[in-house]
Amino acid sequence: MSMETLVWLIPLPPLLSFAVIILFLGRQKAASHWVALSAAGLSWAASMLVFAFAIQKPNLAAAPILSSIAWLPVGKGSFNVGVQIDPLSSVVLFFVAWTILMIFIYSIGYHNFGQPAGSDDKPGLPPHGAEETHHHETHRVPSIEPLYARFFAFISLFAFAMYTLVVTDNLLALYFGWEVMGLCSYLLIGFWFAKPSARDAAVKAFLTTRIGDMFMLLGLAALYSVTGTLNYREVLSNPAVLDKLASTASPIAALSWAGLIGLLIFMGTVGKSAQFPLHVWLPDAMEGPTPVSAMIHAATMVSAGVYLVIRFYPLMAAGRLDGGQTPPMVAMAFIGAFTAIFAATIAVAQNDVKRVLAYSTISQLGFMIAALGVGAYVAAAFHLVMHAFFKALLFLGSGSVIHGMEHGALHSGDEVDPQNMFEMGGLFRKMPLTFWTFLAGGLSLAGFPFVTAGFWSKDEILSGAFGGGYMVVFITLAAAAFITAFYTMRQVTLVFLGKPRTQAASSASENSLVMTLPLVVLAVFAVAAGWSANWFKPFVGSMLGESGIEASTSLVPLITSLCVSLIGLLAGWLLYRGYEARQPDPLENILGPVYNLLKNKYWIDEFYERVFMRPAAWVANVLVSVWIDKIVLDGILHWIGRAGLSVGRFLRSKFDLPVINTGLETVFGQSPLYVGNGMKRAQTGRVQEYIIMAMIVVILVGVIVILVVPI
Amino acid sequence: MIPLSWYLIFAAILFCIGLFGVIARRNLMSVLMCLELMLNAVNINLLSFWSYLYGKDLQALVFVAIIFAAAAAETAVGLALIISVYRRRVTVNANDLDMMKG
Amino acid sequence: MSILQIIFLLAALATLFCAVKVVITTRMMHSAFWLVGALLGIAVLFAMLESRFFVVVQVLVYIGAIAILIIFAVMLTRKIMDENQQRMNQLWGLAFIPAGGVLAGLIYILSRWNAFNTTARTAPVNGEDIEALGKALVSPTGFMLPFEVSSILLLAALIGAIFVSYDRKGGGR
Numbered sequence: 001m002s003m004e005t006l007v008w009l010i011p012l013p014p015l016l017s018f019a020v021i022i023l024f025l026g027r028q029k030a031a032s033h034w035v036a037l038s039a040a041g042l043s044w045a046a047s048m049l050v051f052a053f054a055i056q057k058p059n060l061a062a063a064p065i066l067s068s069i070a071w072l073p074v075g076k077g078s079f080n081v082g083v084q085i086d087p088l089s090s091v092v093l094f095f096v097a098w099t100i101l102m103i104f105i106y107s108i109g110y111h112n113f114g115q116p117a118g119s120d121d122k123p124g125l126p127p128h129g130a131e132e133t134h135h136h137e138t139h140r141v142p143s144i145e146p147l148y149a150r151f152f153a154f155i156s157l158f159a160f161a162m163y164t165l166v167v168t169d170n171l172l173a174l175y176f177g178w179e180v181m182g183l184c185s186y187l188l189i190g191f192w193f194a195k196p197s198a199r200d201a202a203v204k205a206f207l208t209t210r211i212g213d214m215f216m217l218l219g220l221a222a223l224y225s226v227t228g229t230l231n232y233r234e235v236l237s238n239p240a241v242l243d244k245l246a247s248t249a250s251p252i253a254a255l256s257w258a259g260l261i262g263l264l265i266f267m268g269t270v271g272k273s274a275q276f277p278l279h280v281w282l283p284d285a286m287e288g289p290t291p292v293s294a295m296i297h298a299a300t301m302v303s304a305g306v307y308l309v310i311r312f313y314p315l316m317a318a319g320r321l322d323g324g325q326t327p328p329m330v331a332m333a334f335i336g337a338f339t340a341i342f343a344a345t346i347a348v349a350q351n352d353v354k355r356v357l358a359y360s361t362i363s364q365l366g367f368m369i370a371a372l373g374v375g376a377y378v379a380a381a382f383h384l385v386m387h388a389f390f391k392a393l394l395f396l397g398s399g400s401v402i403h404g405m406e407h408g409a410l411h412s413g414d415e416v417d418p419q420n421m422f423e424m425g426g427l428f429r430k431m432p433l434t435f436w437t438f439l440a441g442g443l444s445l446a447g448f449p450f451v452t453a454g455f456w457s458k459d460e461i462l463s464g465a466f467g468g469g470y471m472v473v474f475i476t477l478a479a480a481a482f483i484t485a486f487y488t489m490r491q492v493t494l495v496f497l498g499k500p501r502t503q504a505a506s507s508a509s510e511n512s513l514v515m516t517l518p519l520v521v522l523a524v525f526a527v528a529a530g531w532s533a534n535w536f537k538p539f540v541g542s543m544l545g546e547s548g549i550e551a552s553t554s555l556v557p558l559i560t561s562l563c564v565s566l567i568g569l570l571a572g573w574l575l576y577r578g579y580e581a582r583q584p585d586p587l588e589n590i591l592g593p594v595y596n597l598l599k600n601k602y603w604i605d606e607f608y609e610r611v612f613m614r615p616a617a618w619v620a621n622v623l624v625s626v627w628i629d630k631i632v633l634d635g636i637l638h639w640i641g642r643a644g645l646s647v648g649r650f651l652r653s654k655f656d657l658p659v660i661n662t663g664l665e666t667v668f669g670q671s672p673l674y675v676g677n678g679m680k681r682a683q684t685g686r687v688q689e690y691i692i693m694a695m696i697v698v699i700l701v702g703v704i705v706i707l708v709v710p711i
Numbered sequence: 712m713i714p715l716s717w718y719l720i721f722a723a724i725l726f727c728i729g730l731f732g733v734i735a736r737r738n739l740m741s742v743l744m745c746l747e748l749m750l751n752a753v754n755i756n757l758l759s760f761w762s763y764l765y766g767k768d769l770q771a772l773v774f775v776a777i778i779f780a781a782a783a784a785e786t787a788v789g790l791a792l793i794i795s796v797y798r799r800r801v802t803v804n805a806n807d808l809d810m811m812k813g
Numbered sequence: 814m815s816i817l818q819i820i821f822l823l824a825a826l827a828t829l830f831c832a833v834k835v836v837i838t839t840r841m842m843h844s845a846f847w848l849v850g851a852l853l854g855i856a857v858l859f860a861m862l863e864s865r866f867f868v869v870v871q872v873l874v875y876i877g878a879i880a881i882l883i884i885f886a887v888m889l890t891r892k893i894m895d896e897n898q899q900r901m902n903q904l905w906g907l908a909f910i911p912a913g914g915v916l917a918g919l920i921y922i923l924s925r926w927n928a929f930n931t932t933a934r935t936a937p938v939n940g941e942d943i944e945a946l947g948k949a950l951v952s953p954t955g956f957m958l959p960f961e962v963s964s965i966l967l968l969a970a971l972i973g974a975i976f977v978s979y980d981r982k983g984g985g986r
Binding site for chain 2: 815817818821825828829832833835836841844845848851852855858859861862863864866867870871874875878879880882883886887889890899901902903904905907908909911912913915916919920923924928929930931932933934935936937941942945946949950955956959960963964966967969970971973974975977978980
């Protein structure tokens with residue numbers, strides 16, 4: 001089998017797994033997770049083979065692994081779809097394959113496979129324990145998820161969509177994978193559909209990303225109509241096309257076509273990768289089960305947004321004068337940097353362990369996009385790969401913590417919110433493996449120097465910003481990095497260090513191997529992957545024909561990133577290490593009223609609700625539904641009905657009854673009767689009268705004959 | 712001498728008197744009697760034509776003879792019918808014989 | 814006006830008078846006798862037409878058989894018919910129209926005939942040749958067929974009359 005065929009086959013196993021589970025394995029739990037797991041495993045193996053081949057192929061950027069088919073006949077030619085493995089998609093494929101496989105394995109344990117089914121567990125609600133009797137002692141144990149098989153079906157579909165998005169060679173197929181992922185995020189965020197908050201979160205996620213997708217579709221359509229193709233190589237690797245796009249003016253003033261299309265495509269990323277102002281869905285998406293959060297918000301979906309803009313960087317940077325910025329790049333730098341610091345400030349005031357990570361994701365994605373905005377192409381790609389590993393690790397770790405807390409709550413009978421950090425503490429003793437892996441991920445996120453992958457990638461971004469002379473971006477990102485380190489340490493301290501603050505925390509226990517093994521694997525990557533920077537940079541940099549921005553020789557970025565990381569970590573540890581149960585958050589004292597603002601996410605959700613949701617609801621419920629639909633449209637219909645009725649009645653009374661019924665009836669109905677009745681009288685039955693009649697006729701005939709015929 | 716026209720006019724008048732009687736009389740017997748008048752008028756007609764125009768031929772005479780026979784037969788049958796009608800309907804009133812009405 | 818003409822007029826008027834009385838008379842017996850009178854007048858006119866044989870035949874057959882038959886029938890049905898009942902039916906006024914019309918029409922047409930007013934007779938002076946008539950009636954080249962047919966007619970009428978008036982209830986009358 002050739003490499004091209006193998007690439008085509010990569011997205012196939014998860015799709016088949018989805019179909020098989022949905023059609024045949026609806027209730028069978030073990031079978032469905034084996035099918036899903038083997039599918040993920042097959043795709044992983046194929047991806048590794050492809051990756052191994054790709055990295056040793058010389059000059060991959062100029063001669064990628066390509067294969068396409070003529071799919072849709074258009075005009076004289078056809079629209080081709082196919083696969084393309086070049087340096088960028090090969091590294092993305094690498095981390096996608098690993099994270100997906102780890103998440104699949106983790107899900108088996110997270111959903112308590114092997115545990116008894118809960119007695120009052122309803123499908124659509126999270127399982128909350130079953131009774132188990134051992135030696136006349138009943139205690140509650142975690143119960144298995146009722147909709148176990150469905151979960152694996154959905155994440156298989158999700159994996160299929162992501163693989164498709166990564167391996168494809170044209171924007172339309174990418175958009176297809178994009179949209180399927182949007183669907184899967186809806187299905188999975190709303191997995192526990194009996195919870196109203198989960199349902200609302202699912203709808204919110206779908207609609208918010210839809211806004212971004214709409215603009216992206218416009219960009220897609222514009223690109224196709226201007227260039228006639230959506231293929232990456234024909235647009236992005238073709239300097240002639242890029243120059244033409246950069247120099248032709250679009251209908252929007254002061255923007256070239258390249259700028260307009262770039263901005264529209266970037267808006268798709270703003271939605272999908274939860275940048276400001278479309279970031280509101282991501283924290284609410286924590287309603288889904290933790291593997292879903294890991295998958296969506298670390299490994300796949302949000303990364304897809306960043307992958308898109310990295311892929312289309314040549315288009316967005318087209319027409320760029322040396323060291324300058326095109327309008328899309330300005331937008332990216334601004335929105336990326338703003339989002340990075342904005343989300344980081346919200347993260348410091350959250351008390352839900354997953355929410356902190358959610359805002360952290362938003363912030364880190366802002367980093368990547370800001371990097372692209374200043375032209376640090378390779379740095380953005382590098383940070384994308386690193387972030388995927390450590391963020392997935394952190395999410396799975398937090399899931400492990402939550403799982404352990406739930407177990408402890410069931411065991412001790414304590415009623416706590418298993419996700420509230422302020423109710424945890426001291427878990428490093430109870431869950432050591434989780435602690436060490438989580439710490440590795442956290443330090444990577446904070447950019448702990450030299451031993452973590454995150455340090456290297458973040459340093460690259462700061463170097464790029466500094467080296468390009470974008471001071472505002474540099475300072476903003478540095479500040480965001482400081483806050484990142486701070487809230488990371490805050491989280492680690494509150495969750496793991498110190499003493500347990502609740503009964504549940506003290507009864508928590510480590511999870512099974514099936515959950516901790518993925519953590520370990522991801523932790524290895526989170527630490528070690530950063531050392532591949534020297535290989536990574538030229539490999540991915542060859543995509544642009546040059547290595548992006550030359551690494552700055554100045555030490556300022558390096559020193560800055562060292563300092564912000566260490567000082568942030570220290571500050572977080574110092575502030576929270578003495579935290580006791582049921583005290584107010586120490587940060588409140590420091591920040592004062594600002595704390596409330598941060599805790600409530602700057603009231604943005606409330607703002608959107610007031611400004612967009614309520615008018616929209618008013619338009620739907622009042623304007624359209626009542627005024628237009630009931631009053632105007634129904635009124636028109638009723639009027640037409642009444643008009644028809646009155647016309648009918650009028651015709652009936654003026655025409656039908658008098659003319660038809662009376663007139664014609666009289667003429668055709670009554671008259672023969674009348675005439676017949678009249679003529680009936682002539683037949684009296686009396687011969688003598690017949691004779692009279694005959695004689696009269698004879699006389700008449702005789703008269704006529706006499707008059708006419710000459711005798 | 713007597714012109715042919717006198718006979719012919721006389722026969723016509725007799726015929727019409729008989730016709731009037733047939734149409735206007737109520738009693739069935741009277742209708743029969745008036746019918747005899749009409750037949751006799753026909754006989755006069757025929758014989759006057761024979762006498763004035765066709766005296767050498769015998770056809771007219773044969774015709775008249777047969778008319779005599781037919782008249783007799785018809786009278787007999789007519790009377791039998793009247794008696795039969797009388798038996799059924801107990802009437803000899805022509806007005807009452809309207810079973811063919813309608 | 815010659816004798817013959819006067820005799821003709823007398824006989825014609827008498828006959829017409831009797832005919833009118835036949836039509837007008839209410840009582841049936843009277844009407845029947847007036848019919849006899851009319852028939853006699855017809856016989857006279859036959860004689861004036863040089864047809865001696867038919868005078869006799871008229872008297873014998875018409876008066877002697879048919880009129881007698883009518884009188885018998887009148888006598889048989891006399892009780893039913895109320896003597897005071899009206900003699901004409903309700904259409905008797907209307908009957909003038911066909912009668913008058915036919916009369917007028919006949920006279921008019923005949924008067925347009927060119928031989929209407931001839932007075933020449935072609936009949937033999939002594940009347941018709943009865944022997945020849947008799948022979949003609951039975952000769953195959955003569956009038957045997959009408960003769961035979963009329964005898965069949967008489968037979969049919971005879972049988973028919975008997976059959977129609979047959980009383981089924983209690984023996985034949």
